[in-house]
Amino acid sequence: MLEMKNVRKVFRTDMVETCALDEFSLTVDQGEFVTITGPSGCGKTTFLNIAGLLETHTSGQYLLDGVDVSQLRDYARAKLRNQKIGFIFQSFNLMPDLNLFDNIDVPLRYRGMKSAERKERVDKALDSVGLFARKKHVPAQLSGGQQQRVAIARALVGEPLFLLADEPTGNLDSNTAKGVMALLEEINDSGTTIIMVTHDQSLAEQSKRNIHILDGRISNNTEQTQQKAAAAA
Amino acid sequence: MFLYYLRLSALSYRRNPILSSLMVMAVAIGVGAYMVIFTLNFVMGGDPIPQKSDQLFHVQLDSGNPNTQDDPPKQLTYLDATALIQANSAYRETATSKISGILEPEGDGIRPFSIVGRGAFADFFPMFNTPFLYGDGWDQSADRDLQQVAVLTKELNERLFGGADSTGETVRLHGNNFQIVGVLDDWAPVPKFYDINNGAFDGSEEIFIPWNLIIPLDFPRNGNTNCWKTPEAGPDGFLNSECVWIQYWVELRSGDDEAEYLQFLNNYAAQQKEFGRFPREMNNALFNVEEWLMKEEVLPNETKILSALAAMLLAVCLLNTIGLLLSKFLGKSGEIGVRQALGAHKGSLFLQHVIEAGFIGLLGGILGLAIAAAGLEGVKVLLGDNLMITDWIHLNPTVVAITLVLAVLATIFAGFYPIWRACSINPAIHLKTQ
Amino acid sequence: MEIGPILRALSRNKLGVILISLQIAFTMTVMVNAVFIINERSKLMARPSGLDEPNTFYLSSTGFGDQFNSQVTERDDLELLRNTPGVIDATPTNAIPISGSGSSDGLRIENDPTLPATPAAVYFTDEHSVNTMNLTLIAGENFSASDMTYQSSNERRYYRKAIVTLALAEKLFPEEGLAAVGKSFYRDQAPVQIVGIVERLQAPWPNSFFVEQAMLVPLNFTDATSTYLIRTEPGQRDRLMVEIEETLAGNNPDRIIRGLKSLQETREESYRLDSSMATILLVVIVTLVFITSMGIVGLAVFGINRRRKQIGTRRALGATQLQILRYFMLENFFVSGVGVSIGAVLTIAFSIALSSLFEMPTMDWYYTPIGMLLLIAIGQIAVLGPSARAAQIQPAIATRSI
């Protein structure tokens, strides 16, 4: 479903060339919950950006749902993002001027969906994160954890193939973070693939699969099904 | 502290050069354009003789047409003007009219040329505080004895005598010799209050002679003449007619004098009614300089319309500045939060931003002066010297001061809301959502 | 489309909306009224005087000294002028159309001075005036040389014949049309017969309410000053102005020639205030549009910079570049919409105020809607650049921490 082969990403600025990803090869299948860890600056966000079509890679091959995205134009990439990918950001990135309903509505609008269907879906998404009653509120009226739940609802409302999350719990206290994680696991259980960058070692250990990046390369790729099962037991 | 804030202002300007320049430009254009119109209004609508504008009165006798209902005529007939002069019942008084004539310079150097002059009485000069470069006006005996004397303007003296003291010399005007008794210094009241019938913004006439000579020497009249009744035939027909062509001014020294003089005019008119003249209801009038200019609406409609438009232009520029300042100061809320966290209290932050707004206003004011100066030059070119004398169109110190103060105050005023908004941001909120 | 969210987002930023929309409203008020004033002035300026303006000029001769004989001089001058090659015709006159100074008379159709009089400009001139002024005689006939009378300008004036403009004839005899020829009116309690009607001839005062009411009268003043109106063949005017001034100034030492001017210069001078006003207003309009669009650009750039992360997020959520562009264009459209709506009210109020305070005609209805459209268009153009830049914002910005 997501397949990278020898993907390389070089940032060129006036002074320096930074190689943020190098010989990066990875396959993620339907239904997986992958955590990405690694020291700061190792390339985690860069990987997520490329995976989410927010950035183009310099060389290598990237197949998304069987489609080679390297040659796609900006327009097609936007459409793919809109239909197949859901994003969750560390700092939530809600539109401060829009109420919760309108915030969650944003990706559906870009899809050109009919208003009745949009309303149904947004209400459902709001309900699923337990914030239906506050749909007329604006983000500033919510706590951090609530804001992140809205962001999750926004990522889910388009029913994407997979969710990309960049440190979704980084701005939250540990209790709230647990709530958000539980929500993500629930989503994963219902079949949505999740790729999540995190600094939190314990979260990484909980996940089915962990990828550790060092200096733009994968240094460790572990399936942790057993550990998790053991931990649960 | 003030200097420190001023330096911060300069720094802040450099941090946002485009936005800041945009603000300076908006203030400059708004204030500059406003000052152009303000200058025009200020001078055109100003008091041309402030020292005594409440002592000089314009005389109107209602000798008008009984079949119409308009105001009394703005000028007097020959009969009435001579009668008032005879009566001699004001502190100072003059009848005055515009004339023209051919001036024949001595020698062959300059060809004869036609000039515009003014007939006046001896009192004209002291009444209107005319400045003299050489000599003085004539005295009342010259009026009585029909002496052929003249007062020249500075320009005419320049042209005829190269600017030298010409008192005692003679000039030949309209076939008669006149002895020069005085030369005026620059004198061109704006508006030309003493004769608004013939161009309220025209320059002064070039030569002044005793008014009593106009008729005996048969000078051509050059001003507005209005007759509601055709003159009788014969050489004296015009003099005895109801044609008005003479302006009449009196200087009175107190409010009592004013009432008394009006009473005198009414008595005179009543007496004339007995001779079958003054067919209308009694409606004589005395207006002092300011009242007269106001009543006659010498300020052209154009400048009034432009004033309104300029005020709106200024409003647009200020709204623009408010918007940009709001953007700028809200954009600085990070810095403000940090300063607050470092212990700056609201008052000092407020002061800092007032000074920053004032700084932008001052820059705008200075640039606005340049714009106003350029705009006034442009207006001068547009109007041209044929339409009116435009020498008075320039930035005077009052206008310069008003411009700078207006720019600074307007910008600070425009900045109040943005400053208040920026300073009342709770630093905690700011730290929470980057 | 995302009209709803844009409006709801705007309603959370009322002050910003009010600031720009007031700016747009004032700009529109000034612009529309200024354009209207300019148009009115140019309509005034475009009215024809009736003369062959490009090929006509005039000058005055003023005699002095005891030797001077004005009647002989005038007769000789006119003969010389009419025989100068390139001159079509010349005529003496007391006043020049459009110049701003002249004589007027009150005319009545009955001999009763208590009745209201019809004002008319009077040109004291001779039988060459119709040809010199290039007037079209549409009824009756011209004067003949024997109609001429001569007197001093200070005397009571006598004349028995007049050629009137059609406008004056219609004013005096409303029902008659061209049949007014042959009829008489009274001036100064004496009858004057209309011998001819010309299509058009303006009075000397362009701003007077009776500018189209004028008449020619076969009377000439014997004063020392004579003014000659001279019409030349096309293209000869400038040469003849110089030559004729020289000839006349040289052939008689007892007079001076002054006031040499073409009718075109006179028109320019008479309408100087109007044309200056038009120029000033044009400058005001350009300045305002410039300031306002710079304001729109400035605020748009600022708003976009403030919302960079939001725009990146939108891109990450699947907005195409076109959708981002459209978002900002639409946002500006709504703000402009508020602005031009307030502007329409202000514009109409201001124009009503102008017309009641300054006796100006009321504005035609279509000015306001055209102004609204124009300002919306200006806003859209101003915001196009910043919006295009917003569309270039990289989606990856969404995952950056700041």
Ligand SMILES: Nc1ncnc2c1ncn2[C@@H]1O[C@H](COP(=O)(O)OP(=O)(O)OP(=O)(O)O)[C@@H](O)[C@H]1O
């Ligand atoms: N736009 C860019 N221009 C230049 N260099 C960049 C750019 N974006 C990222 N980099 C560089 O690429 C490298 C990888 O950055 P990336 O943001 O992927 O790190 P990260 O693993 O997400 O770190 P962190 O855990 O701190 O978020 C870093 O060295 C960074 O400086």
Ligand SMILES: [Mg+2]
């Ligand atoms: Mg990162």
